[in-house]
Amino acid sequence: MHQTVDAALGINLLHANQAGADHNRAHFDQWGITCLNLMSSPGAGKTALLERSLSTLSKEFKVAVIEGDMTTELDAERLRQFNIPVIAINTGRSCHLDAKMVAGGIHRLEHDYNPNTFDLVLVENVGNLVCPAEFEVGEHAKVALLSVTEGEDKPLKYPVMFQEADCLLITKIDLVPYLEVDVSRIIANVRQMNPHAAILPVSAKTGEGIDAWHEWVRSQHQTTSARQKAGLAIEGHHH
Amino acid sequence: MHETDMTKALILTVKDWWESQSERCAVSKVYLTVGQFTCVEPASLQFAFEVQTQNTFLEGAQLVIQETPLIAFCHQCQRDYHPEIGIQYACPTCHSPMEDIRSGRELKIDRIEYSEAEYAPNC
Numbered sequence: 001m002h003q004t005v006d007a008a009l010g011i012n013l014l015h016a017n018q019a020g021a022d023h024n025r026a027h028f029d030q031w032g033i034t035c036l037n038l039m040s041s042p043g044a045g046k047t048a049l050l051e052r053s054l055s056t057l058s059k060e061f062k063v064a065v066i067e068g069d070m071t072t073e074l075d076a077e078r079l080r081q082f083n084i085p086v087i088a089i090n091t092g093r094s095c096h097l098d099a100k101m102v103a104g105g106i107h108r109l110e111h112d113y114n115p116n117t118f119d120l121v122l123v124e125n126v127g128n129l130v131c132p133a134e135f136e137v138g139e140h141a142k143v144a145l146l147s148v149t150e151g152e153d154k155p156l157k158y159p160v161m162f163q164e165a166d167c168l169l170i171t172k173i174d175l176v177p178y179l180e181v182d183v184s185r186i187i188a189n190v191r192q193m194n195p196h197a198a199i200l201p202v203s204a205k206t207g208e209g210i211d212a213w214h215e216w217v218r219s220q221h222q223t224t225s226a227r228q229k230a231g232l233a234i235e236g237h238h239h
Numbered sequence: 240m241h242e243t244d245m246t247k248a249l250i251l252t253v254k255d256w257w258e259s260q261s262e263r264c265a266v267s268k269v270y271l272t273v274g275q276f277t278c279v280e281p282a283s284l285q286f287a288f289e290v291q292t293q294n295t296f297l298e299g300a301q302l303v304i305q306e307t308p309l310i311a312f313c314h315q316c317q318r319d320y321h322p323e324i325g326i327q328y329a330c331p332t333c334h335s336p337m338e339d340i341r342s343g344r345e346l347k348i349d350r351i352e353y354s355e356a357e358y359a360p361n362c
Binding site for chain 1: 353
């Protein structure tokens with residue numbers, strides 16, 4: 001006999017991914033690692049930013065990079081010169097990293113290195129302004145990059161990414177004199193949907209604004225570490 | 240085509256539920272709520288679902304999508320407003336930023352309709 005039954009679920013469509021992201025974050029918390037998820041359209045300068053930043057950040061922090069790329073290891077190769085672990089994840093046809101793929105990266109970090117000694121994991125997501133915003137990977141904060149060549153209206157057209165960002169880097173700021181672009185309009189457009197994000201104009205080429213970005217990373221690491229220590233203290237209390 | 244991945248995630252979530260049931264039921268309908276302020280295009284989702292459920296436990300199941308509009312609450316004006324996606328998100332009256340989204344971010348599996356008849360001979 002066929003009897004039709006209804007089950008009320010009321011759960012998030014991305015429930016499985018969310019659970020995976022929480023699991024990843026729990027690992028990071030346990031190891032005292034701050035994880036940042038870098039997202040942007042292709043060519044906004046995520047790898048260039050990392051190339052500029054890693055020489056400084058790797059002196060202060062023990063850093064690893066998880067690098068999402070659709071088919072190649074080209075970006076990962078660019079970052080290996082800094083003598084830090086660069087874990088490349090080929091996402092295949094998938095246009096974003098999801099929690100499960102990053103879990104694979106974390107597993108390699110755990111297997112090949114001593115994760116307890118790391119402070120910072122930078123996830124370079126696949127270049128895409130749309131879906132990485134919906135797929136959490138276990139990060140403590142989201143960093144969006146928007147280059148000045150992409151136009152002022154991008155935040156209006158791809159609002160979810162910019163609404164979710166904790167930090168927005170306006171990249172290639174050195175090109176402003178050659179373009180008809182009004183950076184204040186980019187900022188105003190982002191502010192329409194995100195009053196809280198740190199908005200930092202940077203140039204990976206000239207180094208302009210890079211100190212402010214590093215300062216933001218330091219403060220994120222500080223906040224996250226404090227939260228992790230408090231969390232572990234509470235956990236310890238229960239045992 | 241990120242709806243492919245979105246659908247993969249949806250199927251995984253439904254599968255988790257399905258496997259947690261004591262009996263392997265036959266799912267006939269999956270009801271979704273998809274907000275307008277998400278990265279999901281319902282038509283693409285519909286198509287991807289049809290393709291990806293072939294030869295799975297969800298084969299033949301129907302995806303029913305209800306869309307919810309983007310509604311934000313302006314604390315300055317103490318009222319709801321409808322931001323215009325792609326054009327204007329700030330409050331049209333006082334221009335405060337869109338901060339408190341009341342509707343439009345949903346990506347939710349509301350309910351699942353199934354029949355209690357066995358799904359496979361082995362169950």
